Amino acid sequence: MSRPASFLVSLLFLVFAVLPALALDQGSMRLPIDAKPLTINTARGDVPFRVEVADTDEERERGLMFRTDLKDDSAMLFVFDESQLVTMWMENTPSALDMLFLDANGRISAIREHAVPFSRDIISSGGPVRFVVEVKAGTVKRLGLTIGDKVRHPAINAIGH
Numbered sequence: 001m002s003r004p005a006s007f008l009v010s011l012l013f014l015v016f017a018v019l020p021a022l023a024l025d026q027g028s029m030r031l032p033i034d035a036k037p038l039t040i041n042t043a044r045g046d047v048p049f050r051v052e053v054a055d056t057d058e059e060r061e062r063g064l065m066f067r068t069d070l071k072d073d074s075a076m077l078f079v080f081d082e083s084q085l086v087t088m089w090m091e092n093t094p095s096a097l098d099m100l101f102l103d104a105n106g107r108i109s110a111i112r113e114h115a116v117p118f119s120r121d122i123i124s125s126g127g128p129v130r131f132v133v134e135v136k137a138g139t140v141k142r143l144g145l146t147i148g149d150k151v152r153h154p155a156i157n158a159i160g161h
Contacts, residue, residue, distance in 0.1 A: 096137035
């Protein structure tokens with residue numbers, strides 16, 4: 001094979017090998033890690049999380065879709081414009097999650113554990129909430145989180161007080 005033909009074949013291979021990977025990465029949205037941690041006050045003490053804040057429609061719709069790299073101390077905080085019945089699902093979400101539904105004061109009012117990856121089943125808050133926190137599945141059990149535990153973050157404090 002001539003040098004130009006070999007170069008062209010190599011270039012085409014790279015383009016077709018790299019473009020799909022780039023396209024997949026476009027599906028996941030990474031929000032900046034907030035400078036202030038999200039803290040959950042539990043019976044065992046305060047537990048800090050590195051948090052991404054989803055407070056626009058686009059950010060809330062995308063959430064943790066396509067993400068496979070959740071750490072034990074990572075969380076996503078969904079901030080809604082007003083208290084409302086919130087429904088979530090796991091479409092395009094490859095990682096199992098625990099979901100904490102919070103009232104306007106940051107108190108956990110409902111917990112849904114081990115949401116099934118890729119499921120289209122509706123996960124409901126069961127009542128009006130202002131915030132949702134998504135964490136890696138198993139976090140609720142590992143930390144002993146319960147209804148009534150308080151979650152603190154500037155986005156919650158600004159609304160809850």
